[in-house]
Amino acid sequence: MPYCTQMEAAKSGLITPEIDKAAAGENMAPECLRRLVARGLAVLPANRLHRALNPRAIGSNLKTKVNVNLGSSKDLTDPETELAKVRAAVALGADAIMDLSTFGDTQSFRKKLSETCPAVLGSVPIYDAIVDLNKPLKDITASEWLSSARRHAESGMDFLTVHVGLNRETCRKFKANPRLTNIVSRGGSLIFAWMEMTGQENPFFERYDELLDMCREYDVTLSLGDACRPGSLHDASDPSQIQELIVLGELTQKAWAKDVQVMIEGPGHMPLDEIEPHMKLQKSLCHGAPFYVLGPLVTDVAPGYDHITSAIGGAIAAWHGAAFLCYVTPAEHLRLPTLEDMKEGLMAAKIAAHAGDIAKGLPGARDWDDSMSRARQALDWDKMFSLALDGGKARRYRSQSPPELENTCTMCGDMCAMRNMNRILAGETV
Amino acid sequence: MPYCTQMEAAKSGLITPEIDKAAAGENMAPECLRRLVARGLAVLPANRLHRALNPRAIGSNLKTKVNVNLGSSKDLTDPETELAKVRAAVALGADAIMDLSTFGDTQSFRKKLSETCPAVLGSVPIYDAIVDLNKPLKDITASEWLSSARRHAESGMDFLTVHVGLNRETCRKFKANPRLTNIVSRGGSLIFAWMEMTGQENPFFERYDELLDMCREYDVTLSLGDACRPGSLHDASDPSQIQELIVLGELTQKAWAKDVQVMIEGPGHMPLDEIEPHMKLQKSLCHGAPFYVLGPLVTDVAPGYDHITSAIGGAIAAWHGAAFLCYVTPAEHLRLPTLEDMKEGLMAAKIAAHAGDIAKGLPGARDWDDSMSRARQALDWDKMFSLALDGGKARRYRSQSPPELENTCTMCGDMCAMRNMNRILAGETV
Numbered sequence: 132m133p134y135c136t137q138m139e140a141a142k143s144g145l146i147t148p149e150i151d152k153a154a155a156g157e158n159m160a161p162e163c164l165r166r167l168v169a170r171g172l173a174v175l176p177a178n179r180l181h182r183a184l185n186p187r188a189i190g191s192n193l194k195t196k197v198n199v200n201l202g203s204s205k206d207l208t209d210p211e212t213e214l215a216k217v218r219a220a221v222a223l224g225a226d227a228i229m230d231l232s233t234f235g236d237t238q239s240f241r242k243k244l245s246e247t248c249p250a251v252l253g254s255v256p257i258y259d260a261i262v263d264l265n266k267p268l269k270d271i272t273a274s275e276w277l278s279s280a281r282r283h284a285e286s287g288m289d290f291l292t293v294h295v296g297l298n299r300e301t302c303r304k305f306k307a308n309p310r311l312t313n314i315v316s317r318g319g320s321l322i323f324a325w326m327e328m329t330g331q332e333n334p335f336f337e338r339y340d341e342l343l344d345m346c347r348e349y350d351v352t353l354s355l356g357d358a359c360r361p362g363s364l365h366d367a368s369d370p371s372q373i374q375e376l377i378v379l380g381e382l383t384q385k386a387w388a389k390d391v392q393v394m395i396e397g398p399g400h401m402p403l404d405e406i407e408p409h410m411k412l413q414k415s416l417c418h419g420a421p422f423y424v425l426g427p428l429v430t431d432v433a434p435g436y437d438h439i440t441s442a443i444g445g446a447i448a449a450w451h452g453a454a455f456l457c458y459v460t461p462a463e464h465l466r467l468p469t470l471e472d473m474k475e476g477l478m479a480a481k482i483a484a485h486a487g488d489i490a491k492g493l494p495g496a497r498d499w500d501d502s503m504s505r506a507r508q509a510l511d512w513d514k515m516f517s518l519a520l521d522g523g524k525a526r527r528y529r530s531q532s533p534p535e536l537e538n539t540c541t542m543c544g545d546m547c548a549m550r551n552m553n554r555i556l557a558g559e560t561v
Numbered sequence: 562m563p564y565c566t567q568m569e570a571a572k573s574g575l576i577t578p579e580i581d582k583a584a585a586g587e588n589m590a591p592e593c594l595r596r597l598v599a600r601g602l603a604v605l606p607a608n609r610l611h612r613a614l615n616p617r618a619i620g621s622n623l624k625t626k627v628n629v630n631l632g633s634s635k636d637l638t639d640p641e642t643e644l645a646k647v648r649a650a651v652a653l654g655a656d657a658i659m660d661l662s663t664f665g666d667t668q669s670f671r672k673k674l675s676e677t678c679p680a681v682l683g684s685v686p687i688y689d690a691i692v693d694l695n696k697p698l699k700d701i702t703a704s705e706w707l708s709s710a711r712r713h714a715e716s717g718m719d720f721l722t723v724h725v726g727l728n729r730e731t732c733r734k735f736k737a738n739p740r741l742t743n744i745v746s747r748g749g750s751l752i753f754a755w756m757e758m759t760g761q762e763n764p765f766f767e768r769y770d771e772l773l774d775m776c777r778e779y780d781v782t783l784s785l786g787d788a789c790r791p792g793s794l795h796d797a798s799d800p801s802q803i804q805e806l807i808v809l810g811e812l813t814q815k816a817w818a819k820d821v822q823v824m825i826e827g828p829g830h831m832p833l834d835e836i837e838p839h840m841k842l843q844k845s846l847c848h849g850a851p852f853y854v855l856g857p858l859v860t861d862v863a864p865g866y867d868h869i870t871s872a873i874g875g876a877i878a879a880w881h882g883a884a885f886l887c888y889v890t891p892a893e894h895l896r897l898p899t900l901e902d903m904k905e906g907l908m909a910a911k912i913a914a915h916a917g918d919i920a921k922g923l924p925g926a927r928d929w930d931d932s933m934s935r936a937r938q939a940l941d942w943d944k945m946f947s948l949a950l951d952g953g954k955a956r957r958y959r960s961q962s963p964p965e966l967e968n969t970c971t972m973c974g975d976m977c978a979m980r981n982m983n984r985i986l987a988g989e990t991v
Contacts, residue, residue, distance in 0.1 A: 206964050206971035233976055258976065268991050311934045313982040320978035324991040362978075363934030364919065364927055400934075402927070403880050403920035429876065429916040431930040431937075434945065435954035439872050439909050443916055446859065446873045450833055464937070464945075465955060466962035467971040479869050486859040486873055489794065490833035497794055497832075500861040504741045504793030504830075507861075507894070515864065515894075524865035525895060532896035534636050541636035541897040546663050546688065548750035548792075552743040561698050561754040 136350040137177060139390035141169035149177045149186040157193050158495060164188055171383070172419045173454075174392040176227075176251050176289035176352035184289065185249035187226055189394065190421050191414075194493065195449040195484035198253070198423075198457045199225040199477055202232030203240075207467045210240050216473050217248055223477050223521075227251035229292075229457070233258045238286055245287025253290040253354060255318050256280040268325055273334035276325075280335075281345050290352040292396065294319045296378040297358035298336040302326060304374040305359060312362035315399075319358020339382065343389045352392040354423060355379045360399030363431050367401040368409060380416040387418075394423045394455065397448075401427035406444055410451040421454035428459065437463035438479035445480060449487020456480050478521055485520075510538045510549055566780040567607060569820035571599035579607045579616040587623050588925060594618055601813070602849045603884075604822040606657075606681050606719035606782035614719065615679035617656055619824065620851045621844075624923065625879040625914035628683070628853075628887045629655040629907055632662030633670075634897050640670050646903050647678055653907050653951070657681035659722075659887070663688045668716055675717025683720040683784060685748050686710040698755055703764035710765075711775050720782040722826065724749045726808040727788035728766040732756060734804040735789060742792035745829075749788025769812065773819045782822040784853060785809045790829030793861050797831040798839060810846040817848075824853045824885065827878075831857035836874055840881035851884035858889065867893035868909035875910060879917020886910050908951055915950075940968045940979055 134140040140147045146161045150168065153175055154161040167173035173190025189196050199220040201213050217228055228250045230241055237259050244252055260271055260279035283291055297319050305314070305323075314320045322333055335342055346353055357379070359371040366372070379395050386393045395417045401409065406427055413422045427444030428437055441459035449456060460476030462468040468476065488496040499518070506514035512529065516522040532541045539547040551561045564570040570577045576591045580598065583605055584591040597603035603620025619626050629650040631643050647658055658680045660671055667689050674682055690701055690709035713721055727749055735744070735753075744750045752763055765772055776783055787809070789801040796802070809825050816823045825847045831839065836857055843852045857874030858867055871889035879886060890906030892898040898906065918926040929948070936944035942959065946952040962971045969977040981991045 204971055205974040207962070233974065261976070311931065312938050312979070313986065315978045317973055317976050317978050320981050320985075321976065321991075324981055324985045327985050328990060363937070364930045365934055403876060403916050404922075430912060430919065431933045432915065432948065433908070433912050433950040435949065435951050435958055436908055436912060439869055439912050440916070442869050443873050443876045443913065446833060447877070462958060462962075462972070465958040465970060465972075466964075478863070478866055482860060482863050482866060482869050483873065485862065486833050486870070489860065492834075500794045501741065503861045504795055507793070508742050518862060519865065520863045521865050528865055528892060528895040532636070532892075534896075540895060541634055542892070542895075543747055544635040544663065546691070546747050546751065548745045548747050549742070551750050551754055552745075555750075555754045555757050556743065560758060561751075 135347050136390045136392060137168055137175045138171065138392050141165045142390065149175055153186045153188040156187055167192060171387050171393060174352050174394055174421055176392065178284065178287050178289045178349050178351055180285065180349060181245045181252060181287040181289055183245065183247055183249050184251070187251060189455045191452045191454045193454065195453070195487050196226035196455045197477065197480045197484050198227040198229055198455060199473060200229045200231050200457065201473065202230045203235050204467050205234040208235045210235065213240070214243070216470055217244065219470060220473060220477060221248065221250050223474060224481060225250055225477055227253060229253040231255055231258065234262060237262065238282060241283065241286040241288060251289045252287065253292065254283050254288045255292045256283040257318050257321060261321065268321065269328035271325065273331065273338065276334040277338055277341055280342060284345060284349040284351045288351065290354045290394065292318065292354045292356045293335050293342065294322050294356035294358040295333065295335045295339060295382055296355060296375040297322050298333050298378060301359065301371065301375045301378055305371040308370040310369065310371065311365040314358055315362030316356060316358045316360055318356055322358065339385065343386055343391050346391045347389055352394060353386055354394045354396055355382055357396040357399070360397065360425065361401060363400050364402050367398060368405050376413060376416050380418060383417050383420045394421045397422050397424040397453070398427045399425060400431055401429065401444060403429045403444070403447065406447045407451045410448055410453060414452055422452060423455040423457065424448050424453045425457040426459055434464045435461055437461065438476045442479040442483040445483035446486040449484055450490035456484050481520060508549060565777050566820045566822060567598055567605040568601065568822050571595045572820065579605055583616045583618040586617055597622060601817050601823060604782050604824055604851055606822065608714065608717050608719045608779050608781055610715065610779060611675045611682060611717040611719055613675065613677050613679050614681070617681060619885045621882045621884045623884065625883070625917050626656035626885045627907065627910045627914050628657040628659055628885060629903060630659045630661050630887065631903065632660045633665050635664040636897065638665045640665065643670070644673070646900050647674065649900060650903060650907060651678065651680050653904060654911060655680055655907055657683060659683040661685055661688065664692060667692065668712060671713065671716040671718060681719045682717065683722065684713050684718045685722045686713040687748050687751060691751065698751065699758035701755065703761065703768065706764045707768055707771055710772060714775060714779040714781045718781065720784045720824065722748065722784045722786045723765050723772065724752050724786035724788040725763065725765040725769060725812055726785060726805040727752050728763050728808060731789060731801065731805045731808055735801040738800045740799060740801065741795040744788055745792030746786060746788045746790055748786055752788060769815065773816055773821050776821045777819055782824060783816055784824045784826055785812055787826045790827065790855065791831060793830050794832050797828060798835050806843060806846050810848060813847050813850045824851045827852050827854040827883065828857045829855060830861055831859065831874060833859045833874065833877065836877045837881045840878055840883060844882055852882060853885040853887065854878050854883045855887040856889055864894045865891055867891065868906045872909040872913040875913035876916040879914055880920035886914050911950060938979060
């Protein structure tokens with residue numbers, strides 16, 4: 132291949148097979164998508180070792196994409212359960228899967244993923260450094276941290292979350308501006324702890340050029356982690372968060388100079404009214420690089436329902452420019468998600484993404500809704516089920532409560548507005 | 562009592578016991594609330610025959626309130642099940658209950674409600690006219706329609722939904738501007754059918770003065786129904802909907818002239834980006850009368866998850882001025898809700914209401930979130946459960962998946978960011 136990364140190809144005017152395929156999924160001319168990728172406004176995460184990939188692009192001018200997190204933890208280590216989640220998530224329309232395993236033989240698990248999974252794949256290398264090296268955190272060396280990223284690239288991950296922006300400058304702002312919930316990013320807290328214990332600069336920041344060269348080698352997209360994402364409404368839009376975002380913007384331009392694709396990770400917990408301004412600030416500070424948000428969760432008080440608190444924030448975020456939504460499940464803040472939690476979280480995120488696409492005026496986004504409403508008007512239940520985001524659940528709900536009158540439902544029965552309006556407009560009586 | 566309605570009392574400068582109690586629930590001076598009620602910017606629905614009422618006010622300057630719909634239908638007639646839903650809804654924090662029964666001895670059911678239920682009570686009289694009179698729709702007389710409203714007032718309902726705005730003028734606009742989903746309001750479709758079959762004007766519009774006099778007699782708050790609320794994204798903000806809203810604004814001023822309290826009912830299905838403008842339009846056309854919205858549902862494609870599609874829209878609506886959210890359950894469009902559906906719908910609506918209150922800057926709204934986040938930071942799980950919107954669910958989730966390390970959870974285990982940050986900031990190692 133005459134290029135290292137999709138961005139390099141795009142900058143040189145080349146339309147790669149991946150651009151071609153991803154553009155088809157967007158109903159967009161490949162040339163249009165090429166231009167977005169060349170400018171960094173869209174990414175096409177495609178590690179050259181991820182052979183099972185069905186490529187898709189991520190950017191605010193495109194369909195909003197949805198990511199599903201999974202992976203084993205020390206308390207729940209069953210790769211088969213996690214693989215079952217992967218298959219279910221892909222079947223339900225997840226665009227990307229992040230493996231966040233923090234225990235077990237994670238390298239084999241990721242390799243299995245990249246051999247079989249068509250979704251975009253991501254991971255967070257530093258967990259593995261801790262798991263594999265099996266020594267005290269403070270004894271891990273800067274080179275070992277860097278090596279962990281290479282191992283993940285070698286296992287075919289399309290994007291890697293690396294908390295590069297938590298440098299000494301960001302840490303100073305964090306310490307000078309106390310928060311209610313400190314640093315809630317798991318990776319960010321580990322890097323912070325390491326920096327505190329060793330007195331050293333963040334290794335990924337200090338040796339960013341090496342990291343970029345490695346990303347370039349595999350065409351790994353960098354997902355610049357937000358260690359200072361707010362873990363409570365109280366901490367949203369505070370100096371730590373914004374300081375880190377400034378650094379992430381600077382890192383974005385350095386990556387682009389080496390043709391490395393970049394996404395920026397974002398909040399977190401955030402009041403409804405701060406979301407639109409934050410999406411705009413990110414666009415400005417990070418030069419239009421795609422924004423990948425976790426939530427935002429619009430209240431802190433609803434553990435057990437954080438798929439809903441985050442769907443509210445995610446819809447607004449997608450409307451105002453977030454390109455990529457990380458799902459949140461009902462298990463958030465409580466436990467590792469089950470398969471059922473995963474499904475609920477994914478459905479909520481897909482609703483948010485689609486609602487955002489409609490609101491941002493994405494051409495054709497509303498056709499799906501119009502088809503569904505036509506089926507509703509015609510009381511064509513089979514059509515409704517086939518069009519529904521989750522036809523299985525809709526069908527189950529209806530079948531558990533069969534109506535007396537065919538075509539109506541047990542809510543309204545013979546007072547069904549659809550049925551009666553159809554009759555009366557046809558000149559019949561009701 | 563020297564007054565008929567709360568509005569009359571408020572206009573005359575009187576602070577009623579109901580105003581006193583409702584103001585306490587808002588952390589607001591009674592005099593402030595009195596002024597809002599006098600101007601119609603808040604309503605205090607309190608039928609003088611509803612003796613079990615724990616009064617609360619509804620207005621955009623106040624906490625956003627949440628309503629739960631329930632009631633028997635021809636397919637599912639079990640008053641005991643519905644009463645169990647009422648008790649559960651009140652225990653879970655519903656501010657209001659609407660009985661939408663369309664079958665059985667509904668008058669007894671409502672009387673039982675008003676004798677025992679402290680929540681604000683509402684209903685839709687016209688269903689009953691059809692059920693009780695047991696004759697073809699077209700043979701019901703204008704006087705019989707009016708009488709149905711009186712019967713509901715007599716049974717202690719605090720507010721009545723009446724579709725007064727669907728007059729000949731609105732019907733003309735509806736017919737001239739075909740919709741994808743016609744009229745989806747159950748009550749609205751029945752009134753439309755009646756008008757079409759009899760050739761007569763909407764009886765509630767034609768005899769609006771009588772209706773107002775009756776409302777005044779019992780201090781029933783009129784909830785002016787939106788027969789033309791959009792049933793699909795396609796139909797949102799169309800001429801029928803806006804025409805009716807203009808009429809509702811005119812009807813509002815007529816009601817206020819007789820000291821009758823008024824709420825306006827609103828959408829429905831509506832794209833995310835149309836919600837804020839619609840909230841502003843309603844404020845303008847309806848002179849600041851409280852807006853009571855059903856949803857808005859921000860996509861049509863997710864039957865089985867419409868508690869989520871509506872929580873997204875409801876949060877935005879509450880932020881931008883809706884005062885009262887009607888819950889939507891996962892059973893919407895599919896069946897009569899079960900007790901479990903009711904719970905899920907209510908939790909989603911309460912999340913939307915609270916998120917909206919935070920965003921609109923309601924004083925003190927965020928204290929709850931800050932307390933929760935403090936408990937999270939302290940890893941104080943009992944405190945988190947006691948503060949959670951649904952502590953039972955949160956506790957169940959965690960107990961089903963016990964972590965190895967006390968105080969962490971099975972998501973992160975010993976990589977828990979809260980735990981590690983607390984340690985490192987205390988000078989300990991991780």
